[in-house]
Amino acid sequence: MASSKTFFYAKNLEDVFYQMKTISDLKIVAGCTSFIEKEFYDKVLSIRDINELKIIDKHERYLDIGAAIKLSEVAELGEANLPATIYEAIATIANPSVRNIATIGGNICSKGFYNTLFASFLALDASLEFRNGEDSSFLSITNFEKIPEGKLLSKIRLPTEEWEVSVFRRLGPTNVLNELSASFVFLVNSQKNQISDIRIAMAGSFKFRDQDLENKIIGAHLPLSQTAISNFLLEAESSFDENVSNSNLNPILKRQFWNLVKYSLEQLT
Incomplete structure (x- = not known):
């Protein structure tokens, strides 16, 4: 990476929000699988090791999946616990090595293209939780165009209704x-x-x-x-x-x- 690039790390969400507020033009990254060197941002903050963003909560009607969960970890939930289209879509993404680095949040937020999981999220009426240091809010993926200013994608709420x-x-x-x-x-x-x-x-x-x-x-x-x-x-x-x-x-x-x-x-x- 060129010397003009600066890479920041955070230990927890509090750290993330502090750096988002104090460092101008800071971009959030996780697995970085969609970047090549010439396209990489000048100042980036890695969230791939933030434990609060790596939680999977299973509820009766939906799954809450942390944005920093790797695609391979989502797939490991198995066909019995995932909507079929999500399980099948993940299997078509790149190769096992990439799926063990790429995150579910990165698949949603990739710039300029709606990636492989997006159609499944649209069909399933998934919701996205965005957070800043003060509050959080959900947005239907149908209405998602870009990450709201000053906020972070924290989790995906995925309905688990069965389909015939x-x-x-x-x-x-x-x-x-x-x-x-x-x-x-x-x-x-x-x-x-x-x-x-x-x-x-x-x-x-x-x-x-x-x-x-x-x-x-x-x-x-x-x-x-x-x-x-x-x-x-x-x-x-x-x-x-x-x-x-x-x-x-x-x-x-x-x-x-x-x-x-x-x-x-x-x-x-």
């Missing part, structure tokens, strides 16, 4: 993120042979989830007819065009979105 149909797909090249990289998630629950809940999310250089679109098929009778699938695909294509404003989006991703929605709906026939 769960589809996760990672698109693009293996172990590399580029313009063709994205993650897709499709979740469905039913009651009395009708769709009672459905979630469709996709994220990469963009993020997509449209609850108005999802509501249009809630209540549909199962098994779905081909007519119902065709009509919903038209709605989905229109919603994608309306909500994804990334002008540089590779058209292949739009086609893959359509194909994956079609494939997922066909699991309900």
Whole structure:
């Protein structure tokens, strides 16, 4: 690393918040797996060894996962304790060596790209806790764009509801993120042979989830007819065009979105 770079450490959260207030232009890092030398910030503070950010609390309906928990540690909770899309998504990220360094918070906060776990968090209605030295607050990941000024991502609250149909797909090249990289998630629950809940999310250089679109098929009778699938695909294509404003989006991703929605709906026939 060039000599102009300064690396700070903290022993606890109190230390973190003090340095955030007293050091200008300080950037928070953990595993640093998304950086290369020429992009590294001038002043960084490592939070990877802060014990308060490495706690996993399991509740009846959700998991609280500390932002500094390594991806490999999340995966070690096992399929029985994690939503299927989270477990599957982590398995597609880089390789075991990287997953043993990269953190769940870093996967969310990476600049300029919605990383592999983001679509799953969108579909699951995850919430993010942000803290400063005085208080904490939760923000739905649907509304997350960047870390609030002067705050730190401290944990992710992950609902653990079970889903009857769960589809996760990672698109693009293996172990590399580029313009063709994205993650897709499709979740469905039913009651009395009708769709009672459905979630469709996709994220990469963009993020997509449209609850108005999802509501249009809630209540549909199962098994779905081909007519119902065709009509919903038209709605989905229109919603994608309306909500994804990334002008540089590779058209292949739009086609893959359509194909994956079609494939997922066909699991309900």
